[in-house]
Amino acid sequence: MPIYLDLHEMPDGVTAEHVAEMHQADLKVEHEFNCRGLTYWCDEKRQTAFCLIEAPNKQSLKNLHAKAHGDVPLRIIEVDGNIVESFLGRIEDPEKSQNTKLNIINDPAFRAIMLIETSNYLNRVEANQFSVFTQKFHRSVTKTIKQFEGRTVKQDNNSYLTSFKSVTNAVLCALKIQSNFKYITPKFDIPNRKLKIGIGCGVPVTEKSGIFEEALELTTRMCEIVKDQIVISNEIKSLYESENRNSFINKEHIRTLKPEEEKFLNTLMDYVEKIWNDSKFNVEDFSKSLGYSKSQVYRKLKSITGKSANNFIREFRLHRALSLLHKQKGNISEIAFETGFNSAAYFSKCFFNKYGLLPSKYIQQHII
Secondary structure, rough: OEEEEEEEEEOOHHHHHHHHHHHHHHHHHHHEEEEEHEEEEEEEOOOOEEEEEOOOOHHHHHHHHHHOOOOOOOOEEOOOOOHHHHHHHOOOOOOOOOOOOOOOOOOOEEEEEEEEEEEEHOOHHHHHHHHHHHHHHHHHHHHHHOOOOOOEEEOOOEEEEEEEEEEOHHHHHHHHHHHHHHHHHHHHHHHOEEEEEEEEEEEEOOOOOOHHHHHHHHHHHHHHOOOOEEOOOOHHHHHHHOOOOOOOOOEEEEEEEEEEHHHHHHHHHHHHHHHOOOOOOOOHHHHHHHHOHHHHHHHHHHHOOOOOHHHOOOOOOOHHHHHHHHOOOOOOHHHHHOOOOOOHHHHHHHHHHHHHHOHHHHHHOOOO
């Protein structure tokens, strides 16, 4: 049976005790709707609550809440239980304290989300064998995440997606990983070893369809698109300084995106992800489509990505092409045209200029 996570906005005056009573009311009548209440999260500060419920469909969940206490959720998304546990740490109610009738859970679902990326498809070792660097990197990152009480949601050879209850811990973890990275990277290998970290934050249910999707989208874009090594959202900066009595973020080590920069980044990427593989696309269309003047687009794009519009689109296409080559999603000509290049020859030339080898050579070395 599907599992759903729903969002309730708590009116003024509603406390964690009230939410616990509503949860108990759900459990008393859940059988009437073929549902099973698994657990909930309550955040008195942000006035939100989230219920995790196994149900035949969304309507059954709404009917359950309507009968139990009348507070129908604002939004509902379908989720995977394992993913929920990875982000939030549990999928069942915590054990009830002894000698208490009501299990009051004042446990926010708000999380800081950190994405760590190093290397790329080019620099991974063939046959998924870990190099000495990779072994050291994984040991170091795993140890550091644990040290700062983070949870690993997903990882592969070159990336980690992690979740933190504490914004401070997320920021300090990123700085520690950055510091350790310098010591585990051999000097001769520095040009091939890149580290990027993005940190955003948010709640698990928003207007978007996936769990933490809004926070994940911005975090991924900060990590992969912004030129600096560690990039955080403006909300992360504000929360960090609030948690640490106005102790300021070190601008030398961390780039904080201003609200207008976050808006531009999201507007830019929403547009680019629609048109990036259209070979007819002209960068002159950028200013019209994004609602900025040409000079504004150039200045903002250069500040955030370090690239001109032409270079940004070309490198975005090459990155997607590299991914398709690695996943063997077609031959060189097919991937060239699929990623917006007018000819396989021009694609190969751009690929060589960017990565230092031809696509055919990459396939020989990394795929076959």
